[in-house]
Amino acid sequence: MLFQITEKIIRVLKGVTEPRIAVKDVVSEPAHKSPIFRGRHEVRYDICTGCDACNKICPVDAIKMKPLPIKRPNKVPEVNLAICIFCGLCEDVCPTKPEKAIKLSGGNIEMLTDGTHEALDNFWVRVNIPDEWIENKKREEEEKARKKAEMLAKKKAEAEAKKKQEEAKNSNRANVSSKPEKGEEK
Numbered sequence: 001m002l003f004q005i006t007e008k009i010i011r012v013l014k015g016v017t018e019p020r021i022a023v024k025d026v027v028s029e030p031a032h033k034s035p036i037f038r039g040r041h042e043v044r045y046d047i048c049t050g051c052d053a054c055n056k057i058c059p060v061d062a063i064k065m066k067p068l069p070i071k072r073p074n075k076v077p078e079v080n081l082a083i084c085i086f087c088g089l090c091e092d093v094c095p096t097k098p099e100k101a102i103k104l105s106g107g108n109i110e111m112l113t114d115g116t117h118e119a120l121d122n123f124w125v126r127v128n129i130p131d132e133w134i135e136n137k138k139r140e141e142e143e144k145a146r147k148k149a150e151m152l153a154k155k156k157a158e159a160e161a162k163k164k165q166e167e168a169k170n171s172n173r174a175n176v177s178s179k180p181e182k183g184e185e186k
């Protein structure tokens with residue numbers, strides 16, 4: 001445990017002390033190589049829960065959560081690679097299993113732009129979700145909410161029926177015990 005924490009601290013310190021990607025370098029050199037770049041992030045919106053843990057742990061505020069019009073995930077992370085120090089803490093903390101919903105892809109070590117400031121948008125790892133996927137999710141969530149409401153209504157009706165039965169039983173018992181015994185009758 002102590003080893004893991006120390007290793008994470010070292011990773012962050014290394015990231016913040018090593019030369020960062022300079023925007024001007026990337027613009028002047030369209031395929032720029034940064035000494036700390038460890039690959040773009042891959043974000044799996046289909047397994048992300050929107051828990052916000054990656055955003056909260058990021059030591060340099062490189063993550064912004066993109067809001068979604070569904071309940072889960074109600075937001076997904078997008079990463080600004082120009083700010084990121086590639087410490088990997090976002091991947092470490094992501095709770096999804098067996099696959100992480102956010103991970104550094106490794107591999108590619110080049111920051112590509114076409115050499116213009118407009119192309120700096122490429123620094124953002126954007127999460128593009130097809131409308132169809134969102135619509136399906138909405139339908140799934142509505143169906144789930146409908147089933148849940150039905151189940152709750154059923155349980156409520158069962159509980160009320162049980163309560164009424166108990167009340168009827170108790171009232172019967174009370175009637176029987178209040179009837180006078182034969183010998184007691186005048």
Ligand code: SF4
Binds near residue numbers: 054060079085089
């Ligand atoms: S790797 Fe993740 S946690 Fe680390 S700086 Fe980049 S976005 Fe933030």
Ligand code: SF4
Binds near residue numbers: 093
């Ligand atoms: S990517 Fe992982 S840590 Fe980030 S919001 Fe999604 S589930 Fe949570």
